[in-house]
Amino acid sequence: QVTLKESGPALVKPTQTLTLTCTFSGFSLSTSGMRASWIRQPPGKALEWLARIDWDDDKFYSTSLKTRLTISKDTSKNQVVLTMTNMDPVDTATYYCARSQWEPHYFDYWGQGTLVTVSS
Amino acid sequence: SSELTQDPAVSVALGQTVRITCQGDSLRSYYASWYQQKPGQAPVLVIYGKNNRPSGIPDRFSGSSSGNTASLTITGAQAEDEADYYCNSRDSSGNHLEVVFGGGTKLTVL
Numbered sequence: 001q002v003t004l005k006e007s008g009p010a011l012v013k014p015t016q017t018l019t020l021t022c023t024f025s026g027f028s029l030s031t032s033g034m035r036a037s038w039i040r041q042p043p044g045k046a047l048e049w050l051a052r053i054d055w056d057d058d059k060f061y062s063t064s065l066k067t068r069l070t071i072s073k074d075t076s077k078n079q080v081v082l083t084m085t086n087m088d089p090v091d092t093a094t095y096y097c098a099r100s101q102w103e104p105h106y107f108d109y110w111g112q113g114t115l116v117t118v119s120s
Numbered sequence: 121s122s123e124l125t126q127d128p129a130v131s132v133a134l135g136q137t138v139r140i141t142c143q144g145d146s147l148r149s150y151y152a153s154w155y156q157q158k159p160g161q162a163p164v165l166v167i168y169g170k171n172n173r174p175s176g177i178p179d180r181f182s183g184s185s186s187g188n189t190a191s192l193t194i195t196g197a198q199a200e201d202e203a204d205y206y207c208n209s210r211d212s213s214g215n216h217l218e219v220v221f222g223g224g225t226k227l228t229v230l
Contacts, residue, residue, distance in 0.1 A: 037219065063218065105209055105210050106165065
């Protein structure tokens with residue numbers, strides 16, 4: 001059974017750095033073809049893909065946010081970590097982690113999401 | 121980066137057929153995948169590839185593609201199908217390894 005769960009602060013202040021952790025089970029990110037992405041959704045708005053890390057440790061970022069994002073994985077802990085620097089109120093959103101296999105945009109399993117509010 | 125365009129809202133009478141479309145240049149190169157999202161819940165994959173349904177997705181959901189347009193069809197819409205639907209694809213600009221989502225379509229079942 002594949003599960004993913006996001007964790008991190010519910011509230012961050014403007015200019016702070018956000019660190020989110022996705023803890024998953026039921027698969028290994030060291031298995032060929034496995035990929036894990038972060039996707040966010042501001043309240044009432046559309047989904048936005050942020051970043052992905054692959055089984056071979058390749059990393060990819062949204063062009064519009066790449067200067068602020070870092071993604072990493074700890075295969076032994078079954079975790080993927082996303083950091084986003086210089087947070088702004090417009091970054092207020094529910095942040096999801098999701099798994100894909102081979103084809104990077106077929107997200108077959110998602111976490112429940114975690115709401116992050118950016119406010120002073 | 122590439123863009124995917126969806127109609128903001130679509131309605132369908134209970135039991136009727138509805139098509140939700142997604143347009144974008146990247147769809148000439150890549151199949152879309154489709155996600156259903158109900159209020160307060162995470163998205164759920166309903167269609168991927170040429171026309172594949174994950175286990176547990178009813179067969180009233182189907183997908184198709186032509187040119188720069190991908191479509192999600194619900195044949196015999198049920199009340200529980202009322203939700204937001206998102207398409208996505210690889211971004212065909214740049215290195216083709218980024219992902220882009222459409223703006224979403226809110227489906228109302230009347």
